[in-house]
Amino acid sequence: MRWYWIDRFIEFESGRYAKAIKNISLAEDHLHDHFPNYPMIPSSLVIEGMAQTGGLLVSEYNHFAEKVVLAKVPKVTFFCEAIPGDTLTYTTTIEHIKQEGAMVSATSYKGQKLHAEAEIFFAHLSDPRLESLFGPEIFLRMMRLLGAFEVGHAADGSPLVPPARLLQAVEAEEAND
Amino acid sequence: MPTKDEIFEKIQVALVDALGVDDDEVTPEATLVGDLGAESIDFLDIVFRLEKGFDIKIPRGELFPEDVLTDSQYVQDGRVTEAGIEELRKRMPFANLAAFAENPVVQDFGNVLTVADMCRFVESKVEVAG
Numbered sequence: 001m002r003w004y005w006i007d008r009f010i011e012f013e014s015g016r017y018a019k020a021i022k023n024i025s026l027a028e029d030h031l032h033d034h035f036p037n038y039p040m041i042p043s044s045l046v047i048e049g050m051a052q053t054g055g056l057l058v059s060e061y062n063h064f065a066e067k068v069v070l071a072k073v074p075k076v077t078f079f080c081e082a083i084p085g086d087t088l089t090y091t092t093t094i095e096h097i098k099q100e101g102a103m104v105s106a107t108s109y110k111g112q113k114l115h116a117e118a119e120i121f122f123a124h125l126s127d128p129r130l131e132s133l134f135g136p137e138i139f140l141r142m143m144r145l146l147g148a149f150e151v152g153h154a155a156d157g158s159p160l161v162p163p164a165r166l167l168q169a170v171e172a173e174e175a176n177d
Numbered sequence: 178m179p180t181k182d183e184i185f186e187k188i189q190v191a192l193v194d195a196l197g198v199d200d201d202e203v204t205p206e207a208t209l210v211g212d213l214g215a216e217s218i219d220f221l222d223i224v225f226r227l228e229k230g231f232d233i234k235i236p237r238g239e240l241f242p243e244d245v246l247t248d249s250q251y252v253q254d255g256r257v258t259e260a261g262i263e264e265l266r267k268r269m270p271f272a273n274l275a276a277f278a279e280n281p282v283v284q285d286f287g288n289v290l291t292v293a294d295m296c297r298f299v300e301s302k303v304e305v306a307g
Binding site for chain 2: 071072074075095096098099100101103119121123
C-alpha cells in the first residue's frame, strides 16, 4: 500500500492550490516512539504530507502524464509542535511550473496557528523504466480515496473530473486482466 | 529596468534561498559548484528562481548546456574536444571558459560557472538600466 500522510482533500483548485487535512491520532504506532510519553508528529512526516498535497496538485495539472517526484525542500520552518488530537491543514500553492518540474509553497496550520511553512520542489522524471511506479490506477485511487474529485475544480471552475487518459488507461488495464 | 547591481542582488537572494548559503558567500567570483556547493538538482531550482524573479524564460540547457558534455561528438576520454570547447563558447558567451579550456576535464566543468557569469547571463536576457 501507499503511505498516506494526508487524510482528505478539502479544496483542490486545478493548477492553483490544494488544501488537505491530516488528523493526528494516538492510534498511529510511531507516535509511541516519537517520543515515549510525549507523542508528537515527526516533522519529516509533515513535510511528506505537504509534499503529497502538492505532488498530486502538480501531477493533476499535467493530467498525471509526468512522473512527479519530490526533488528538494529548499526551505522549511516549524513554529510549534502538533500532537494527537490536532488536525493539521496543509495548503500548497503552485508558484512555478514548467516542463522539467514545479515549485510549490506550502503551509501547515493547526487551527488558526501557523505550524510550519515550506518550499517544495518537484522534478519530472523522464526515465521510462520507472513507469510501473507511476501507474494510472495508483493516481486514480489516491485522488478518489482522498476526495479530490468531491471538492475539486478545474481551471475553468467546473467540477474536477479524472482526466480521460487516466480513465482510459485504467479501463485498458482492467480489460487485459 | 534593473541596474547591474539590482541584478546581482536578486541573484544573491536566489542563490541564498536555493543553496542555503550566507549572502556574504555569494560573491561575483564564487563558483556555483565548488564554492557554493550547488548540485545538479539545484540548477533547476536556480533556473526556476531566476525565471520568477526576472520574469524571463530559460530553456533547458541554456544556462548549463549539459547535452554538450554527454555528446560523444564533443567528448573523448573524459575530456571536452576542441570542437566541444568551441560549442560551449558559442552556447555560453556569458561564461569565461579560458581556464577550463586549458585542461578541459568533463568532471571539472561544474566548477566553471561563477556568480558573475550568472549575472552576465541574466543581463543578456533583460534590459539593463544605464
